Amino acid sequence: xxxxxxxxxxxxxxxxxxxxxxxxxxxxxxxxxxxxxxxxxxxxxxxxxxxxxxxxxxxxxxxxxxxxxxxxxxxxxxxxxxxxxxxxxxxxxxxxxxxxxxxxxxxxxxxxxxxxxxxxxxxxxxxxxxxxxxxxxxxxxxxxxxxxxxxxxxxxxxxxxxxxxxxxxxxxxxxxxxxxxxxxxxxxxxxxxxxxxxxxxxxxxxxxxxxxxxxxxxxxxxxxxxxxxxxxxxxxxxxxxxxxxxxxxxxxxxxxxxxxxxxxxxxxxxxxxxxxxxxxxxxxxxxxxxxxxxxxxxxxxxxxxxxxxxxxxxxxxxxxxxxxxxxxxxxxxxxxxxxxxxxxxxxxxxxxxxxxxxxxxxxxxxxxxxxxxxxxxxxxxxxxxxxxxxxxxxxxxxxxxxxxxxxxxxxxxxxxxxxxxxxxxxxxxxxxxxxxxxxxxxxxxxxxxxxxxxxxxxxxxxxxxxxxxxxxxxxxxxxxxxxxxxxxxxxxxxxxxxxxxxxxxxxxxxxxxxxxxxxxxxxxxxxxxxxxxxxxxxxxxxxxxxxxxxxxxxxxxxxxxxxxxxxxxxxxxxxxxxxxxxxxxxxxxxxxxxxxxxxxxxxxxxxxxx
Amino acid sequence: xxxxxxxxxxxxxxxxxxxxxxxxxxxxxxxxxxxxxxxxxxxxxxxxxxxxxxxxxxxxxxxxxxxxxxxxxxxxxx
Numbered sequence: 303x304x305x306x307x308x309x310x311x312x313x314x315x316x317x318x319x320x321x322x323x324x325x326x327x328x329x330x331x332x333x334x335x336x337x338x339x340x341x342x343x344x345x346x347x348x349x350x351x352x353x354x355x356x357x358x359x360x361x362x363x364x365x366x367x368x369x370x371x372x373x374x375x376x377x378x379x380x381x382x383x384x385x386x387x388x389x390x391x392x393x394x395x396x397x398x399x400x401x402x403x404x405x406x407x408x409x410x411x412x413x414x415x416x417x418x419x420x421x422x423x424x425x426x427x428x429x430x431x432x433x434x435x436x437x438x439x440x441x442x443x444x445x446x447x448x449x450x451x452x453x454x455x456x457x458x459x460x461x462x463x464x465x466x467x468x469x470x471x472x473x474x475x476x477x478x479x480x481x482x483x484x485x486x487x488x489x490x491x492x493x494x495x496x497x498x499x500x501x502x503x504x505x506x507x508x509x510x511x512x513x514x515x516x517x518x519x520x521x522x523x524x525x526x527x528x529x530x531x532x533x534x535x536x537x538x539x540x541x542x543x544x545x546x547x548x549x550x551x552x553x554x555x556x557x558x559x560x561x562x563x564x565x566x567x568x569x570x571x572x573x574x575x576x577x578x579x580x581x582x583x584x585x586x587x588x589x590x591x592x593x594x595x596x597x598x599x600x601x602x603x604x605x606x607x608x609x610x611x612x613x614x615x616x617x618x619x620x621x622x623x624x625x626x627x628x629x630x631x632x633x634x635x636x637x638x639x640x641x642x643x644x645x646x647x648x649x650x651x652x653x654x655x656x657x658x659x660x661x662x663x664x665x666x667x668x669x670x671x672x673x674x675x676x677x678x679x680x681x682x683x684x685x686x687x688x689x690x691x692x693x694x695x696x697x698x699x700x701x702x703x704x705x706x707x708x709x710x711x712x713x714x715x716x717x718x719x720x721x722x723x724x725x726x727x728x729x730x731x732x733x734x735x736x737x738x739x740x741x742x743x744x745x746x747x748x749x750x751x752x753x754x755x756x757x758x759x760x761x762x763x764x765x766x767x768x769x770x771x772x773x774x775x776x777x778x779x780x781x782x783x784x785x786x787x788x789x790x791x792x793x794x795x796x797x798x799x800x801x802x803x804x805x806x807x808x809x810x811x812x813x814x815x816x817x818x819x820x821x822x823x824x825x826x827x828x829x830x831x832x833x834x835x836x837x838x839x840x841x842x843x844x845x846x847x848x849x850x851x852x853x854x855x856x857x858x859x860x861x862x863x864x865x866x867x868x869x870x871x872x873x874x875x876x877x878x879x880x881x882x883x884x885x886x887x888x889x890x891x892x893x894x895x896x897x898x899x900x901x902x903x904x905x906x907x908x909x910x911x912x
Numbered sequence: 913x914x915x916x917x918x919x920x921x922x923x924x925x926x927x928x929x930x931x932x933x934x935x936x937x938x939x940x941x942x943x944x945x946x947x948x949x950x951x952x953x954x955x956x957x958x959x960x961x962x963x964x965x966x967x968x969x970x971x972x973x974x975x976x977x978x979x980x981x982x983x984x985x986x987x988x989x990x
Contacts, residue, residue, distance in 0.1 A: 369940040373933070400942045401967055429966070516932065519939040526942070552953045552961055658970040662958035670972050671959065761959050761972030762937055 315359050317464065318383055320409060321393035322402045323366030324766050326421040329451040329775075330393055330460075331363040351383060359464070362387075365692070369405050370412075371515075372500050375692040381500070384409070385491055389467045390416045396426035396433050396448075399534055401764065403526045406442065410470035411522070413490025416444040417463045424450045425769075432535045441529050443471035452772055475521035548768040551655040561656060568643050573721030576639040581632055581722065589631030597622045610807075619802045625795045628848045629788070636718025638784045644682050645779040649771035653678065654763055661761045667747025668702050668754065669694070670761040676703050680711035682783070685790075685876040687711070688883060695759030701888070702750045702758075704880060708872045709896045710743040715791070715844035719851050720864045727857045738865050738907055742899065790875055791842065798841035802834065811837075825905040826866060827912055828859055835867070842873035858911045866904030871896045913983075915960060915976040922951045924981040931978060942967060948984050 321327035335354035352363040364383050365376035372378045384390065390409045394402035399420075409416050420433055439446035445463040449456030476494060483493045487507055495503040498518055499511035550556040598616045605612040616623045647653060653675055661671030673694060680687035684707050691703045712720060724735050751758075805811040811834060815822075818833040826832070831853060839846020850863045871893050872880070881889040918924060925948050929935040938944060943964060952968065953961035959970045971979075 368937075371936065371940070373937060398967060400965060401940075404940050404942070431966075515936055516939070519936055520944060523939050523942070523944055549953070552955070554955055554958070654970070658955065658959050658961060661970070661972055662955065665972065665974070671970070760934070760975035761970055762934065762941070762975060763970050764941060765961065765968040765970055 313358070314355070315388045316362060316386060317359050317389045317391050318362045318364060318387035319391045319393060320364055320370075320380065320384060320405065321366060322368055322395065322398070322405060324398075325366065325393045325395040325402060326449075326451045327366060327393040328363065330391075330419060330421065330449065331361060333451060333454060333457060334460075335361050351379065361391075367405070368401070370408055370495070371498065372502065374695055378502070379692075381495065384412070384414070387414055389464070390414050391419060391464065392416055393419045393421050396420050396422050397429060397431065397767070398764075399433065400526065400530050403529055404522060407473060407522050407525060408494070410442060410444060411472050411476050411490075411494045413469055413472060413494070415467035415469050416442075417460070417467050418442065418444055418446045419449045419451075419456070419460055420446060421449045421451050423448045423456075424453070429767075434533045434535070438529065438533045441471075441532065444468050452775060473522055473525055475518055475525075544768045544770075548651075548655065548765075551652065551768075552658055552765075554659065557655070557659045561659060564647075564652075569721065569725075571643065572636065572639050572718060573725045576635055577718050577722030577725065580635045580639075581718075584635050585627060585631035589627040593631075594623050594627065597626075613807065614800065614803055617803060619799045619806065621796055621799055625792070625799045628845065629792050629795055632848055632851075633715040633718065633791070633844055634784065634788065636722075637714050637787045638780060640682055640714035640718065641780045641783040642776065644678070645776040645783075646771050647678070648779075649769075649775055651766045651768045654765045655768075657761070657763060658765065665758075666751070667706075667744065668751030668758045669699055669747070670759060672761060672763060673699065673703050676707065677711065680707045680713070681717060682714050683787070684708065684711055684713045684872055685879050688876060688879045691883070696756065698754050698756045699758050701754065701884070702747060704884065705750060705892060705895075706743060706747055708876065708880060708892050709746060709869055709899055710739055712739075712868045713844060713873075715787070715842075716847045716868065719844060719847040720868065723851055723860050724864055727860060731857055731861050734907070734911065735861050735864055738903060739868055742869060742903055746899075791844075794841050794874055795845055798838050798845050801841070802838060805837070821901060825901065825908070826862055827908045828855070828863055829853065832863060835863075836870065839867055839870050840874075842875075843867055843870050844873075846870065858908075861911060862904055862908045865907050866900050869896065869900035869903055871900070913981060915971070915979040915981045916973060918951045918954065918960065918976075918981065920951055920954050923984045924949060924951070925984050926979065927982050928980040929978065934975060934978070941969060943969065 319327050319331050331352070335356055354361050362383055364380040367377045367380050370377060370381045370384060372381060392406050392409050394406055406416070406418055418438070420435060420438070423433065426433060433448070435446045435448050445466060445468060447456055447459045447463045449460060472490070476497065483496070484490065487493050487496055492503055492507075496507070496509065497512060497514050499513060499515040501511055504511045551560055601612060601616045601622065605615070613620070615621055618624065656678070657671035657674040660674055664670055664673055675693070676687045676690040679690055687707050688704050691700045691707075694700050694703060720735070724731055802811065805814065814837065815830045815833040818836070819830050822828050822832045822836070823830055832850065835846045835849030835853070838849045846867045847864070850867060855863060871877075877889055877893060880892060915924070926943065926945050928945060929938060935944070943949065947964060949962045949964045951960060952963045957973060959972050960976050962969045962971065
């Protein structure tokens with residue numbers, strides 16, 4: 303230990319943050335590093351490993367997990383990161399010590415230096431819980447600090463504790479097993495993982511899992527109960543409106559109407575207010591009315607109208623005109639609006655309740671209620687949602703979820719355009735659009751469930767209390783995600799605009815429009831120019847949708863084109879993620895299927911609707 | 913009896929969980945054989961919501977069919 307600390311002081315200390323979902327680990331990471339990471343009330347947002355260097359410490363954030371047991375990809379990722387740690391900062395939720403201390407003990411049992419932050423002390427107090435931090439520290443053998451991360455409380459103590467980490471008291475159930483095994487496996491951490499039947503670790507040392515996981519878990523759970531029994535004093539009678547509403551959300555009779563009400567409120571805010579009123583100002587008045595004429599005049603001071611540079615910069619598909627107007631005037635307000643609503647949903651604790659409510663429906667397409675989280679996130683950004691599928695229990699579920707996300711779920715920017723276009727057409731058109739997409743979703747899901755071998759896992763989640771989202775958190779998260787959208791989308795849009803300009807100047811665009819005419823005009827019943835929008839859609843579907851929005855289409859044509867562009871191939875970033883998360887073959891098959899399905903369903907709708 | 917046969921308001925003791933994997937996951941959550949839980953909600957053909965202390969859990973229907981429970985001697989809880 304002493305040696306380790308000296309070493310660390312000489313170089314850098316890797317502080318790995320570990321915690322259950324919903325423990326506030328990301329807020330603590332954010333405060334320690336000054337960086338902003340997602341702050342959420344449901345499992346699975348911190349899906350990527352984030353690192354930040356501050357002084358001689360490198361802080362590493364990990365996905366929220368209930369234990370280090372390699373039960374899914376997130377836990378495997380966490381295990382691998384923990385094995386590189388000099389020091390573990392374990393964040394626990396004061397309200398749920400009974401659940402969270404299991405992971406704490408697992409970290410301590412790995413023989414690594416640990417500091418425990420007992421977070422959300424304010425919420426525990428409001429529920430009538432008192433945690434004896436001093437006693438907890440004695441029972442664990444490591445420093446324990448109380449924090450209220452969202453209010454920035456306890457960080458001075460936390461910094462002090464991080465200077466004096468200690469290895470804790472390893473459970474009796476593991477202590478006997480160390481000797482020979484330790485020599486063989488090299489570190490207490492690997493001994494523990496091996497004894498808990500971690501297949502990868504066992505394999506790494508050429509051993510078979512010993513089958514002692516359950517025995518260890520039960521013994522550890524006993525220790526958890528003993529500790530929690532001593533350190534938590536409760537005096538609660540939880541009633542009040544939040545508890546009442548939380549119960550109503552779970553009952554189908556009241557939960558389904560509440561869900562429909564929530565969704566239709568979101569539709570009105572996003573589709574009617576933002577897509578209509580706000581975009582009317584940002585796109586038409588500001589971008590088209592003021593900005594574009596201004597930038598055109600500016601460019602014309604340097605390049606004459608009709609020259610190559612003029613066309614690239616401010617022509618029909620100009621980088622400074624069309625790209626800027628689409629991204630800033632049309633899509634950004636929609637994206638901000640969506641992320642704001644999503645952040646409120648996430649932070650309120652409503653999502654796990656939706657998961658319970660929809661579990662039985664999702665079971666019929668080979669998923670369980672947990673898949674609601676990537677699906678709803680998909681409406682924000684399909685790319686991010688695909689990474690979140692890591693929280694699903696089996697590879698089979700991940701494939702089903704990724705396929706459904708890639709093909710049937712429109713992302714916020716695209717959804718905004720769709721809602722803005724179809725909303726004003728009236729209910730028959732809205733219903734036929736939604737009906738088609740939902741039917742396609744169910745058919746693809748059912749087929750995959752029937753055809754794919756294996757079994758999907760069952761729902762097993764905990765349900766956090768309902769709470770009022772904190773404004774600061776919601777705004778920070780919205781800003782962060784909207785900024786990410788700009789960073790990701792703008793270059794791709796520029797690329798797409800350049801490609802389209804190149805195609806147009808070389809005459810290839812007209813040739814392509816003619817070439818695809820049988821498909822666009824003959825099969826879908828759209829104008830020939832729609833081909834341009836679909837080519838733009840290959841880069842990003844929202845780009846394509848925006849292109850279609852600029853065209854003069856009849857009501858029926860609008861529905862057909864929106865159905866087609868919704869089911870169309872996912873954006874380039876999302877294909878790259880698919881490729882990384884799955885395999886080249888799966889990504890290619892998915893991409894081609896999306897192409898085929900989009901035109902097939904679009905054409906079928908055209909047959910019915912015209 | 914199986915957990916899937918329970919009704920809202922039942923207070924039971926968990927007697928057995930079939931799958932090794934589920935048993936291990938449940939222990940981490942704080943539920944194991946011998947624990948007393950209260951059924952807070954049963955969704956038709958859907959999950960069962962359990963309460964133990966301050967914690968609430970939702971278990972999918974298939975899962976509840978694999979869990980054996982026994983009615984607890986009636987003792988008001990929480």
